[in-house]
Amino acid sequence: MPDAVERAVIVLNAGGLIGLPTETVYGLAARADKDDAVAKIFQAKGRPTGHPLILHISSISDLDRYAVNVPASAFELAQQCWPGPLTLLLNKTSEVSHLVTGGRETVAIRIPANTCALKIIEQCGNGLAAPSANTFGHVSPSTAQHVLDDLGDRVDLIVDDGNCSIGVESTIVDFTTHEPQLLRPGGFPVEDLEFIIGKSILMPSGESRASGMLASHYAPTCTVTLVNDLTEARIVNEANPQSRILEHADNIPLYAASLYAQMRQADDDGISMIIAVLPPKTGLGFAIHDRLTKASFL
Secondary structure, eight states, X not given: OHHXXXXXXXXXXXXXXXXXXXXXXXXXXXXXXXXXXXXXXHHHHTOOTTSOOEEEOSOGGGHHHHEESOOHHHXXXXXXXXXXXXXXXXXXXXXXXXHHHTTOSEEEEXXXXXXXXXXXXXXXXXXXXXXXXXXXXXXXXXXXXXXHHHHGGGSSEEOOOOSOSSOSOOEEEEOSSSSOEEEEOOSXXXXXXXXXXXXXXXXXXXXXXXXXXXXXXXXXXXXXXXXXXXXXXXXXXXXXXXXXXOSOXXXXXXXXXXHHHHHHHHHHTTOSEEEEEOOOSSTHHHXXXXXXXXXXXX
């Protein structure tokens, strides 16, 4: 892995793109201070330029380099939850390019809980802009092979660090509003975040301003049918010969970790419909519920 880290840093410093392993999903990373490199992210993914990127840093000491007027509650979460699957939306400094933020004065920041990613960011000496390493709107990648399947030679280097341990994207909380708002449920349960800061995190209001806020997202080619329990799933499955029930609905961490891989496998196998049991909207189940709902949106 040391050789892979060194190669990744060389590619990034030259303005290239890498497939970056994290605990959530693989990211498509570029140095955030190189506008030409950041522009390549949007081109490679087919992503609208107004859709902001997440800035990945390696140390909480770098927070004031990229964010200003950080509320005490946000700093408390950063101290207790980073590295980890939590992204904070904050007011940006002048060092953050508007290309990274989609033209906004806010920036989404996190520290990934992946040793390889942290070494790459640290050795670059600069934050990395990195959305998920897939074509825009498609199923996020949880393995290096998924990145290769989606992006091919549009990415200069893919660092293979195995399967992502969490398998769904980070939780995003907006601290630029009067009260904190949950912009995307993710790998960090919102209930735990509320306990840490001692206040409620509200549901979002206003325009889409962070990754994953669009109504339709994370979608495979096949149809996604949502059901409430396994009994209902079996009834739908029996009526549709070319359908498949997603596995592990009774094990939430495993359901999350395998969700995107199962969706991609269904497409590879020519399945016309996947049937997904919706988990309760609590804990990690909230993130799975969100991803399945967006994947099924027509």
